[in-house]
Amino acid sequence: MTKQKVEWGVGDPTINVVGDRFCNPHPLELSVKRKMGLSLTTYDVYDVSGNLLLQVDGGVWRLDRKRVMRDPAGFPVLTMRGKALSLRDKWSVYHGESSENSDLIFCAQQSKALKLKSEFDIFLANNLGKEVRDFRTSGSYTNLSFKVYKDNAVIARFSQVNHKYSWKSFKGLDTYSVKVNPEVDYAFIIALLVMIDETEYQS
Template sequence: MPKNKKTEWQVGDPPISVVGDQFCNPYPMELMVKRKVINFSKDYYQVVDPSGNILLQIDGQAWGFNRKRVMRDPAGFTVLTMRQKGIRWKRKWEVHGGESKDKEDLLFTVQQSSAMSLKTSVDVFLAENSNIKKSSTCDFHASGGYSNISFKVFKSDALIAGVGVTHKFTWGSYCKGKYNFSVSVNPEVDYAFIIALLVMVDDIENLC
């Protein structure tokens, strides 16, 4: 976090690289995330830039207690793997680089802040701070989701990314699993990290 307290991450602030430096750009990014369910069994997310170029793809099973989401680059190579950890009152995910499950490849852990809140929110702990039971301070915090119309990611008090639903919310489109997000990523912020958080928060919200 910059020394001067700000409300938003800006050009000139230090890079926030969680997944990889290649996903950090020195300028703001506007992305579109398209979600759909394939054959009622598989979630699929496609991330495109304003020109329609595919930047990332995420897929995984739509149902089950130990869900897994795999993020791939346009060439099909695995960037990271998100795994839900069992049945919990507050949902928890572990995210590893590539297809690994090894502790040394852990990138970050995500845990639902509260199971009773009307707005979905999660706390994010980087690998070096991933012992949630011993740590009282998260590295990032995200809240919102499809039914809340917006989604925001913060590092301390600074907004690093914001997401909006690109059309009016309807329970019909929500339950069909087909809807879009517009994503605004601030300069020098790892957009693969932001997309991974969006996918996990969206998964927590998916009741249909």
Template sequence: MQNQQQGIINPKYCAPHNVDLAIVRKVLTLTDTFSVTDVNSKMIFNLSASLLTLHNHRVLVDAAGQPVVTLRRKMTTTHDRWQVFRGESMEMKDLIFSVKRSSFFQLKTKLDVFLANNTREEVCDFKVKGSWFERSCVVYAGESLTIVAQMNKKHTAQSIAFGKDNFMVTVYPNIDHAFIVALILILDEINQDKRQSQN
């Protein structure tokens, strides 16, 4: 399990120490765009969606603009299933992991994460528990209480003035931070849908 965790998307996104990331969501544009930086404001990842692909799939790219993973929603499922593929592929042979809501009715969002080789999906490989109202979430290893990453919202005067949502994410040692970023983006998409359905 440990080796698997070390490079779910790519071993180069693992570090032997905690990694703090800032995820900035700009919400004033026609579509939400996300940028992910380190504590020194150095760009690591970017995610933007065109209106055409807004709900079907999004591509996470690295600082050089190279596709890291494609996030795709399966449209016909009741549990909000998302699939994450290597690069720009959407073929099953390039599937890295899939995510679904643990149950249909939830006050706090809980997501089950299954790596591609876990085809039976009897026990999840990771679990995401997020409070939609508090904009915070914790990622656990499987059904355990072992935390591998956590996120909380960061308010600054600038973020309020410029219509940006800032999230601080701490990724624990030897955990793939591209994987964690992809999970948080999926959590946000599911929460956006939840908010729209309640309006």
């Protein structure tokens, strides 16, 4: 009987969703800081040495919840566009700042309408319309702790470790801890974190 894989590890196939430059052969520990002001939300992604790896930004009051991920030089990596469909949330992710179907990377949609426990099904662009998902997330909004799976194997996990909010300045600061397994696209994982966080914030 074949033993079922429970954790993605060194030597496993590369999970390249956004780009191979975001795939590391070793485990990654990242810190994500979300800053929310009156008009703009930003997510800054750092490695353990404090180097900025990615930044995500978008307007607070945009109905389409457009979020753009950029590299340290400011060049767009991908764009996330979120919509509420009935009681579920759906996000579509495109290369660069595109919104063309030819540039679609993947779509993520809540598996269940109830938002106390968030489960997203993720379908790559070449798998849309099929019943079998490529990845899934599972976690709880009560403590904002999530895992990302390929089949039954965990490929990444993240959780909220700090929350600060000032009514005086109308600014918020949240910090997240992200652990990305070897050979897993960390830009893809950060995009999922942003989607889940934004879905919770809007709910």
